[in-house]
Amino acid sequence: MCGIAGIIHRDSTGDVGQEMTAMLQSLKHRGPDSTGYAVYGAPEPDECVMRLKVAEREDMSKGLGIRDEVKKRLASVDERLASLGARIVDRQDATEYAFRYRIQYNGDLRQLADYVEDVAGAEILSLGHALELVKDLGDASCVAGQYGLHHFRGTHGIGHTRMATESDVDIRSAHPYWAYPYNDIAVVHNGQLTNYWAMRRGLERKGHRFVSDCDSELLAVYTAYNLEQGATLEDSLKQSIEEIDGVFTYLISTEDALGMAKDTMAAKPMVLLESDNLVALASEEVAIRSIIDREIETRDPYDEEVHVWRV
């Protein structure tokens, strides 16, 4: 089933971490397996933020050796960053297996991502100036507490509560997905994509990489490909309705925008609150009401509707 949510503050910042947590917690019944956030804070000039995991949570219970292995993998990541000329400003341990790097780097981010992910067990969850992508097993309160998201301030964010139906219950298969190798782009999705394998094979032939067997990842890679070809975010969203089969509603976020698309059958839910200073979307209105305690006007976007809102 899965639940998705998004919020964007226009012309201001807000307590995006707290707001997304409240929204996702109220959607817990739609998917208890994992929770993920893509939130956008204030970028530091000349700095990138990289969210990285070097093991799955379940790996940490596979013996004492795994902790030494994690240390080795991290050292290897540090070495590779240094060899590419990236300066590590700061590294925080979000968990035993997930880390947040602030780096200064002016080179090719795709090359950096590929080199870092070549380390065994390493997977970059996000890379960009403003994007912080966090995902783990458990509900929103649990994940937000673990990764310190309660006090995160920013302009916008998207999130996902996952009910695993087609792939494993692990961080790799959790949403959001980063649109590798594009900075600051993330996707969350509710639905089933029925031409996943055909589309995936086509994109793989064009050199794009997939890290999971989850159909939702296709939307991130597909968007990355379209942007690479010069399409705008709005174009890509519209094109996806033509080219991707199945039933889906998805949200996509960039450094300064939040977009949504709904499939041709309108089979997956979405409730939209749109006001002058705030846009909030969620699979169920109860999520929007968790952050707004006054009476509100909401509506269900129709089939094939596409929207892009900018900060």
Next chain:
Amino acid sequence: MAGLAAKKDHLSHEMGMHTEGLLGRSQQRLFDVAEEGGSYRYPDSPDVDFNKRAEIDCATLDTRKINSRLRELVDRGVGTVVLRNPGSKHSIAVGILHRLNLHIEGSCGYFACGLLDGPNVTIKGRVGWACGENMMAGTIVIEKNAGSQFGAALRGGDLVCKGSVGARTGIDQKGGTIIVGGDTGAFSGFMMQRGRIVILGNAGKNLGDSMYDGTIYIGGEARSLGVDAVPGVMTDLDREWLTRKLRMYDMYPQQGIGNIKKIVAGKQLWNYDNLEPSEKKLVL
């Protein structure tokens, strides 16, 4: 009596419901209220007094507790209940099978007021997906918007949304009336079998797709008609019925109903008399 039956048959023919038995209570309201008199009650159904009034604050209650308290009040004979702070919770006020005036002061989530048979409900806010699903009799009036599958498999009663609704409104509708003050989404009236849908605004694509029977009235434009949905001829009876029904809910358009069009089943998909492939083998 025979005359009345013949007149009833004639009216139902004229409204495109010529296969309807018109056995449900609310379906008969327009035609022969006096015959049933609304006297039917379920066994052990509570006898309520509309002058007895109570309120439930739903802010800290989950759905199960809200519905349990509602039943407790009704068992004590309370006939008018106000639900405050419903907070878009799901499945509020489902399965009420007796008379009740219920006022919901806010918005509801999914499956609000499903499986009703008798109560009159007003909802000040909006509702999520599948409001009024399988309702058999009664009225539900929503002041704001509604989600998809509004009135799915409706069997009787009046389901009214003064705002706009999502996709698949009246899917599998088997009777009763759905009224939408604004727009409706794609596939509205999909596979409807009986009853009426009134849309005062526009409709999405495939309006009335694969409808077996029943009638759709639309004041705006449909993006497209579905398979086997065809324009019908508006009769005086249609106009009279629309006027009465829309006035009942204070929804009669300022410009009148002259622009309202009628959509009915073309019945080209009807193939009930055809043999199944396995049966053909037997015959041949």
